[in-house]
Amino acid sequence: MTSENNVTDTNVKIAARDVQVYYGDNHAIKDVNVDIEDKTVTAFIGPSGCGKSTFLRCINRMNDTIDVCRVTGDIRIDGEDIYDRAVDPVQLRAKVGMVFQKPNPFPKSIYDNVAYGPRIHGLSRNKAELDDIVERALRRGAIWDEVKDRLQAPGTGLSGGQQQRLCIARAVATEPEVLLMDEPCSALDPIATAQVEELIDELRQNYSVVIVTHSMQQAARVSQKTAFFHLGNLVEFGETDKIFTSPEDPRTESYITGRIG
Amino acid sequence: MTAALQIIGLPLPLALLIAVGVIAAVGYMLTRARAMTRAGGDARGLHSLPRYYGMTAAMFAAVPALGVMVIWMLAQPMVVQNAVLPLIPAAEITSAGTQSLILSDVKRVADGLDVAVAQGALKRADIAAMADDPSGLRETLGSVGVALGSDVKPYVLQAAEASRGLKTKGQSWMAIVVLVLALGGAALALRAADPAFRARNVVERGILVLLIVAASLAILTTVGIVLSMLFESINFFRLHDWKDFFLGTTWAPNFRGDSDLSILPLLWGTLYISIVALLVAVPIGLFAAIYLSEYAGPKVRAVAKPLLEILAGIPTIVYGLFALLTVGPFLVSIFGRGDEGLLGVEWMSGATAVLTAGLVMGIMLIPFVSSLSDDIINAVPQSLRDGSFGLGATQSETVRQVVLPAALPGIVGAILLAASRAIGETMIVVLGAGAIARISGNPFEAMTTITTRIVSQLTGDTDFASPETLVAFALGLTLFVLTLGLNVIALYIVRTYREQYE
Ligand SMILES: Nc1ncnc2c1ncn2[C@@H]1O[C@H](COP(=O)(O)OP(=O)(O)OP(=O)(O)O)[C@@H](O)[C@H]1O
Ligand SMILES: [Mg+2]
Numbered sequence: 212m213t214s215e216n217n218v219t220d221t222n223v224k225i226a227a228r229d230v231q232v233y234y235g236d237n238h239a240i241k242d243v244n245v246d247i248e249d250k251t252v253t254a255f256i257g258p259s260g261c262g263k264s265t266f267l268r269c270i271n272r273m274n275d276t277i278d279v280c281r282v283t284g285d286i287r288i289d290g291e292d293i294y295d296r297a298v299d300p301v302q303l304r305a306k307v308g309m310v311f312q313k314p315n316p317f318p319k320s321i322y323d324n325v326a327y328g329p330r331i332h333g334l335s336r337n338k339a340e341l342d343d344i345v346e347r348a349l350r351r352g353a354i355w356d357e358v359k360d361r362l363q364a365p366g367t368g369l370s371g372g373q374q375q376r377l378c379i380a381r382a383v384a385t386e387p388e389v390l391l392m393d394e395p396c397s398a399l400d401p402i403a404t405a406q407v408e409e410l411i412d413e414l415r416q417n418y419s420v421v422i423v424t425h426s427m428q429q430a431a432r433v434s435q436k437t438a439f440f441h442l443g444n445l446v447e448f449g450e451t452d453k454i455f456t457s458p459e460d461p462r463t464e465s466y467i468t469g470r471i472g
Numbered sequence: 473m474t475a476a477l478q479i480i481g482l483p484l485p486l487a488l489l490i491a492v493g494v495i496a497a498v499g500y501m502l503t504r505a506r507a508m509t510r511a512g513g514d515a516r517g518l519h520s521l522p523r524y525y526g527m528t529a530a531m532f533a534a535v536p537a538l539g540v541m542v543i544w545m546l547a548q549p550m551v552v553q554n555a556v557l558p559l560i561p562a563a564e565i566t567s568a569g570t571q572s573l574i575l576s577d578v579k580r581v582a583d584g585l586d587v588a589v590a591q592g593a594l595k596r597a598d599i600a601a602m603a604d605d606p607s608g609l610r611e612t613l614g615s616v617g618v619a620l621g622s623d624v625k626p627y628v629l630q631a632a633e634a635s636r637g638l639k640t641k642g643q644s645w646m647a648i649v650v651l652v653l654a655l656g657g658a659a660l661a662l663r664a665a666d667p668a669f670r671a672r673n674v675v676e677r678g679i680l681v682l683l684i685v686a687a688s689l690a691i692l693t694t695v696g697i698v699l700s701m702l703f704e705s706i707n708f709f710r711l712h713d714w715k716d717f718f719l720g721t722t723w724a725p726n727f728r729g730d731s732d733l734s735i736l737p738l739l740w741g742t743l744y745i746s747i748v749a750l751l752v753a754v755p756i757g758l759f760a761a762i763y764l765s766e767y768a769g770p771k772v773r774a775v776a777k778p779l780l781e782i783l784a785g786i787p788t789i790v791y792g793l794f795a796l797l798t799v800g801p802f803l804v805s806i807f808g809r810g811d812e813g814l815l816g817v818e819w820m821s822g823a824t825a826v827l828t829a830g831l832v833m834g835i836m837l838i839p840f841v842s843s844l845s846d847d848i849i850n851a852v853p854q855s856l857r858d859g860s861f862g863l864g865a866t867q868s869e870t871v872r873q874v875v876l877p878a879a880l881p882g883i884v885g886a887i888l889l890a891a892s893r894a895i896g897e898t899m900i901v902v903l904g905a906g907a908i909a910r911i912s913g914n915p916f917e918a919m920t921t922i923t924t925r926i927v928s929q930l931t932g933d934t935d936f937a938s939p940e941t942l943v944a945f946a947l948g949l950t951l952f953v954l955t956l957g958l959n960v961i962a963l964y965i966v967r968t969y970r971e972q973y974e
Contacts, residue, residue: 276861301864315853327873328865
């Protein structure tokens with residue numbers, strides 16, 4: 212595709228080995244091995260229910276909050292096993308931010324929604340700094356212009372697409388090293404989608420971004436690497452260009468040409 | 473007709489009930505069968521399933537007949553009473569009180585005669601012979617177990633006889649009307665049983681009516697309770713100045729009259745004890761709810777929740793005993809007894825005190841607060857917790873900053889509901905709080921509440937014309953208005969909160 216899709220840095224940020232996930236007896240993720248690089252956008256694609264969200268949630272240990280969920284295998288971020296006993300999942304999640312599939316603003320004001328993370332982690336020394344952080348996050352979430360006059364209005368009063376961008380702003384406000392985005396644009400119009408994609412591209416300068424999407428065009432536009440999941444298996448993983456032009460696995464080809472999904 | 477039914481040896485209403493039931497059952501089968509026959513034996517030719525045709529018959533047979541029976545049985549005594557009233561000489565009726573006394577005498581004699589006749593101690597002829605001088609009747613009735621307060625006067629016997637006659641006649645007519653209605657209803661449904669008849673819709677209508685009747689009964693009873701309290705309260709305020717009742721500061725009832733009857737000291741005791749109870753119940757109940765819903769694993773929850781709810785099933789009188797026998801003496805051993813006590817102070821002299829009652833009532837309210845709050849906290853969507861965890865918040869930060877604020881309106885509602893229970897609670901305060909009406913801030917002193925005073929004003933010798941007794945209704949009404957207000961506010965808050973996530 213375009214030249215900016217070229218991978219500039221090949222440092223491995225997240226390394227997953229033999230990851231299995233079970234929900235009770237349901238084997239949702241089977242033997243997944245993947246290396247996600249730093250300063251790269253990686254897209255997860257695949258039919259509904261194939262385990263994209265599940266695998267994404269392994270990376271920041273959000274699956275810990277589900278009682279029936281069991282994760283085995285080995286996931287390392289910067290070489291450190293995140294499922295190690297010594298690792299504090301709370302600390303991990305501050306480093307690995309997440310935007311959820313369904314927008315979930317807190318029942319607080321727009322300002323407090325974005326300031327939530329910075330306040331918890333003590334990222335600002337005074338009110339003025341916090342104001343700056345909030346404004347910058349809202350700008351990056353492509354929602355500043357719409358809400359700058361009503362920062363004290365409740366976040367739950369926004370439209371679905373605005374709520375989703377608020378959640379993106381909330382996630383980037385804590386300056387995570389890795390940002391996991393689960394279908395962040397599914398509720399957005401084309402203009403907001405373009406703005407979010409711009410944000411993703413900007414984030415790539417510093418962070419590693421993983422995005423789940425059902426839009427092949429979006430995966431092709433924003434990502435450098437693409438992983439195709441099917442029935443809990445990671446079928447194919449590689450350069451986005453290659454996956455979309457000459458996939459090796461027949462299942463991948465069927466999916467991107469619209470025959471399964 | 474009556475005779476025929478009484479041959480079976482059952483009391484008339486029961487016999488009628490069985491008869492109507494049989495008619496309904498037979499009507500069910502016949503109508504069902506007829507609908508099938510008219511559809512040529514193929515249920516698919518019918519508008520509704522065959523059983524719906526049967527049900528219309530059962531419904532038409534039973535509902536009007538039983539309804540008339542119930543109303544008849546409620547109305548008949550009143551009609552009979554009004555009919556015998558002219559038989560009582562006007563000179564005997566000096567006031568509404570004596571009239572009702574005489575009428576109840578009449579009823580008692582009439583019932584006594586029924587018993588005596590049934591047991592064979594009296595014959596019809598005997599009664600007729602006694603018409604002019606019924607003084608021997610008292611003894612005869614006494615021998616069959618009906619004790620009378622005084623000798624029977626001739627006009628009472630006359631009225632009693634008249635009412636017996638009316639009653640028998642009324643019962644016969646009732647039996648006839650009920651049976652005719654039942655048979656008529658069944659016949660109507662049987663005639664209507666045609667493949668095109670929309671039996672299913674008719675049954676649906678019938679069920680709707682049944683539900684509406686049930687709902688209106690519940691509401692009407694409430695209205696009835698309120699009205700009866702209201703009337704008695706109005707009687708009270710005729711005898712006692714309302715300003716003194718609401719604004720005076722002394723409660724000193726005196727059954728010889730001239731009492732001080734003011735609600736303020738009682739209201740103060742009620743509120744003070746309730747506040748102590750809430751101070752105990754709200755933090756403990758809320759923390760228990762947070763632990764159970766946010767921290768406890770499924771196994772702990774499966775054990776702890778029922779355990780906590782057992783507390784809610786303990787009768788309050790048991791809590792009262794606990795207050796009187798355990799908590800009160802325990803508190804005295806801490807705050808009282810001078811040098812022998814734990815703190816070496818002499819603040820508390822008796823086991824009954826605001827603190828005793830408040831503490832125990834608080835314990836009683838813990839499961840109430842915790843199970844309501846638990847429901848409300850569980851209603852906060854998991855996605856909000858995920859959002860907070862996803863930003864690197866700890867469990868307690870999530871609870872404090874996301875879950876509790878989101879659940880707050882509901883929790884406030886739960887606390888108000890608990891408060892209204894505390895205000896209306898009786899047994900614990902009867903045993904734990906003492907009986908001294910006063911306005912004081914000392915929690916180690918005995919105080920008393922509205923509910924305990926209602927109990928004490930209505931126990932023992934009561935005269936429903938004196939303000940000392942009637943005040944109980946005014947107290948009850950005030951209490952009712954108070955708790956109703958709290959409940960309405962609480963339900964309003966809880967409801968608006970529920971809508972937030974729907
Ligand atoms: N909380 C849960 N409890 C039990 N099973 C779950 C849970 N979440 C997901 N699963 C199961 O795991 C499998 C993968 O689900 P997942 O949500 O990861 O799919 P997905 O690829 O994100 O689908 P979609 O594109 O529709 O979001 C599904 O079979 C689902 O039923
Ligand atoms: Mg998903």
